[in-house]
Amino acid sequence: xxxxxxxxxxxxxxxxxxxxxxxxxxxxxxxxxxxxxxxxxxxxxxxxxxxxxxxxxxxxxxxxxxxxxxxxxxxxxxxxxxxxxxxxxxxxxxxxxxxxxxxxxxxxxxxxxxxxxxxxxxxxxxxxxxxxxxxxxxxxxxxxxxxxxxxxxxxxxxxxxxxxxxxxxxxxxxxx
Numbered sequence: 001x002x003x004x005x006x007x008x009x010x011x012x013x014x015x016x017x018x019x020x021x022x023x024x025x026x027x028x029x030x031x032x033x034x035x036x037x038x039x040x041x042x043x044x045x046x047x048x049x050x051x052x053x054x055x056x057x058x059x060x061x062x063x064x065x066x067x068x069x070x071x072x073x074x075x076x077x078x079x080x081x082x083x084x085x086x087x088x089x090x091x092x093x094x095x096x097x098x099x100x101x102x103x104x105x106x107x108x109x110x111x112x113x114x115x116x117x118x119x120x121x122x123x124x125x126x127x128x129x130x131x132x133x134x135x136x137x138x139x140x141x142x143x144x145x146x147x148x149x150x151x152x153x154x155x156x157x158x159x160x161x162x163x164x165x166x167x168x169x170x171x172x173x174x175x176x
Contacts, residue, residue, distance in 0.1 A: 001121060005127065006080040019076055019155050020111075029113055033077055033126065033128060033129050034126065034129075035073040035077070035126065035129040035131060036129065037054070037079050038059065039057050039075060045166075047059065047061035048062065048162055048171055050070070050099075050142065050162060050165045051095060051098065051167050051169050052090055053091045053092075053094065053095045054087070055074055055075060055076075055085075055087050055090075055091035055092070056072055056073060056075065056088065056091045056092040056095050057072070057073065057075065057095070058071065058072045058095050058098075058099050058108075058158060059071055059073075060158055060161060060162055061133070061167070062158070064135075064158075066135055066136055066137065066138075067107065067136070067156055067161050068103050068106065068107050068109070068134075068136045068161060068165065069133070069134070069135050069136070070099050070103070070133075070165075071131045071132065071133055072092055072095045072096050072099060072131065072132040072134065073092075073129060073130060073131035073132070074088045074091075074092055074130060076088065077128065077129050078128075078129065078130060079118070079124075079128045079129060080130075081118060081130055084130070092132065096114065096134060098135065098169070098172070099134050100114070100134060101172075102168045102169055102172060103136050103165075106164050106165060106168050107136050109136035109137055110137060110138050110139055111136075111138075112134060112135065112136060112137060113134075113135040113137060114132065114133065114134050115132065115133060116130060116131070116133075116137070117133070118130070135137040
């Protein structure tokens with residue numbers, strides 16, 4: 001197989017053992033909403049929560065598209081964007097802006113994809129709890145691995161991403 005000037009043979013392997021957790025649980029029923037359970041556990045490092053606000057929080061995506069892929073969600077369980085209070089909407093937006101600012105500082109991306117997937121038809125993986133994705137982007141970050149084999153290549157571990165972002169939020173101040 002040839003992709004963008006790179007020859008791949010069937011004997012070559014890409015080892016990504018951390019993907020087994022996702023592969024073995026994808027599509028299976030869950031015991032609860034991660035956006036409700038994780039912040040309530042108050043184990044932010046274990047649960048990859050990098051920032052908490054009064055009405056919302058930000059956490060790393062466990063199965064990111066790129067390094068620094070964050071999700072911002074209200075604490076209250078709702079899948080209806082129209083049900084958000086003014087306070088929840090404002091806090092969600094403020095946290096998104098802080099996340100973008102810190103991601104710019106730490107990773108210097110050349111762009112962002114920011115948005116909600118509301119409902120199954122829109123691609124929501126967790127339909128019952130609104131969450132905003134913030135995906136840093138760089139020219140050329142969609143390479144043959146993503147386009148041909150739907151595989152993402154990340155240059156650092158989630159633990160390292162968490163450490164870098166958490167440190168940057170703390171240095172920024174304001175409850176980071």
